[in-house]
Amino acid sequence: MKSSIKIALLSSLILFLHACEQDALVEPPEFVKQPVFMCLMTPQSNQITASAAFTKPYYGLQTEEVDYIENAVMVIKDNQSYEVDTFTYTREGEYILFPKNISLKEKNKYTLTVYMPDGKQHFAQATVPPKPDFDKLSISYLNLSSSVVDDWGYEQNPYTIELEYDAKEVDRYFVSTRFDGFVYNASGDVIETSIYFSEDVQAMNPSKASSFVSRSYFYSGFGYEGPWSLDSFSGAIYTMDKAYRDFYTSQYQDEGSPFNEPTMFKSNFSEGALGVFGCYDYRQGSITYPK
Numbered sequence: 291m292k293s294s295i296k297i298a299l300l301s302s303l304i305l306f307l308h309a310c311e312q313d314a315l316v317e318p319p320e321f322v323k324q325p326v327f328m329c330l331m332t333p334q335s336n337q338i339t340a341s342a343a344f345t346k347p348y349y350g351l352q353t354e355e356v357d358y359i360e361n362a363v364m365v366i367k368d369n370q371s372y373e374v375d376t377f378t379y380t381r382e383g384e385y386i387l388f389p390k391n392i393s394l395k396e397k398n399k400y401t402l403t404v405y406m407p408d409g410k411q412h413f414a415q416a417t418v419p420p421k422p423d424f425d426k427l428s429i430s431y432l433n434l435s436s437s438v439v440d441d442w443g444y445e446q447n448p449y450t451i452e453l454e455y456d457a458k459e460v461d462r463y464f465v466s467t468r469f470d471g472f473v474y475n476a477s478g479d480v481i482e483t484s485i486y487f488s489e490d491v492q493a494m495n496p497s498k499a500s501s502f503v504s505r506s507y508f509y510s511g512f513g514y515e516g517p518w519s520l521d522s523f524s525g526a527i528y529t530m531d532k533a534y535r536d537f538y539t540s541q542y543q544d545e546g547s548p549f550n551e552p553t554m555f556k557s558n559f560s561e562g563a564l565g566v567f568g569c570y571d572y573r574q575g576s577i578t579y580p581k
Contacts, residue, residue, distance in 0.1 A: 420529055536555065
């Protein structure tokens with residue numbers, strides 16, 4: 291009797307598992323083609339470049355072909371002076387502008403309007419961020435710890451650094467830093483180490499400085515011996531508006547895994563279109579500790 295019950299339960303389980311393995315036919319969501327525009331501008335360049343294409347379906351057969359938008363009209367307007375300039379189409383969905391009537395001025399707002407061949411219009415706005423200023427950047431904390439030898443015989447030299455950017459700006463602007471450090475010993479050996487901050491884009495704040503912290507280490511040993519000194523850094527300060535910040539941070543979503551969802555970014559174009567119209571500025575220079 292018990293044997294018969296076990297056989298019956300086993301048969302039911304096999305049937306249940308077999309049923310779970312059946313394919314389900316589900317219709318993918320309807321694809322709606324939308325225009326995509328990209329324009330990232332900076333006062334450091336004498337030209338502004340934009341691109342235009344249509345979205346591709348996520349489901350179904352994927353191809354390398356891109357459906358470029360070749361005959362749109364792109365116009366940029368300075369919202370303060372009301373001056374306008376029109377882009378020139380070049381090739382493969384690329385539009386270029388060498389401004390004649392407008393100039394990218396600090397804290398000015400600009401509107402990019404795209405007139406499509408079918409009569410539809412799409413627009414977005416961007417603001418030129420405050421100019422980066424090395425006088426506002428300081429090293430608030432720096433500590434270089436003693437070397438630790440790893441299993442391979444290399445010396446790991448831990449360090450902690452905190453940079454502060456005291457801009458006293460309203461929080462609709464953002465700041466980022468990119469720096470390399472230069473460590474040296476009494477023999478004149480120099481090792482360059484890239485500084486990676488835990489949060490490399492910070493909102494500017496009118497009441498406190500933006501803080502960038504890095505805890506890392508550099509390798510030495512095998513002829514490059516300490517003690518080491520670390521007090522010189524070279525790199526760049528970037529400032530940006532919210533649209534550029536949102537696009538920049540979205541690039542870290544793609545980790546190279548084939549199972550990742552597509553990289554998502556925040557569009558700032560009007561309804562019916564996708565894309566980014568943003569602005570950034572930068573300055574290159576160096577800083578020492580203490581300043």
